[in-house]
Amino acid sequence: MELVQEHPVWKLGRLNHVAIAVPDLEKSRNFYKNVMGAESVSEAVPQPEHGVYTVFVSLGNTKIELLGEYGDNSPIKNFLEKNKTGGIHHVCIEVDNVSSAVQDLTKRGIRSLDPKPKIGAHGKPVVFLHPKDCGGVLLELEQA
Template sequence: MITGLSHVSIAVPSLESAAKKLKELYGLTVTEAKVNEEQGVRLACVELPNARIELMEPSRPGSPIAKFLERNPGGGIHHFCLNVDDVAAARVELGRRGARVLGEGRDQRNVHGEHIAFVHPKDFLGALVELEQRAG
């Protein structure tokens, strides 16, 4: 079911200032931002050889990331993401095993068009975990 670690995701108040800091301090390059209207986030990434660091800025007030930043104004780790071979199959199988997959069975896509789903933190040791199915 789970095939690897896709990314760690950090909520930030500003993508631009986050990118500047990562470049200046660590020499890391952040990709161009894309907006996911459904989730209310602007996203950008650091591509490492084996995985990504994702940065998320709220694209509108009241979005889940905006609320996270109300509780953590400086930003912080929001979730991490595991690759799965098949999100729809994982959702069914996890439901059968007693893990709550959020979103009421609705098909969700990320900005790359890949199928995703989120597992309830209470069913992953207190961590918010995204499941992502590689495109193609």
């Protein structure tokens, strides 16, 4: 009899968004809206509690989230100093239960940047996993 190891207490879902940090949000907004012709591009929304402006670019099956700096302590400040023209900042994947995911992943040696989920820019609980434990990628998990 073969033992099939079921993934235990939480379930990985859809790719919610790819986040791109940019030095000039209006220029990048224009790029996706008018040059690339994306079907829907939001206005820039200030997110004071997250230190960023966000613009959502809808691609049908998922979205690109453009991030611009907001305020003096923006979490993307260092990233933009290292990546002057901008770059892909993180990938966000949905999970059915973000608390269970964090608990389980911690046991498996995958660190979170915060001990507990916080409320993210979409008003849902999110957590960021440590890039060193995820193949160099900043992974955000968001409650579906």
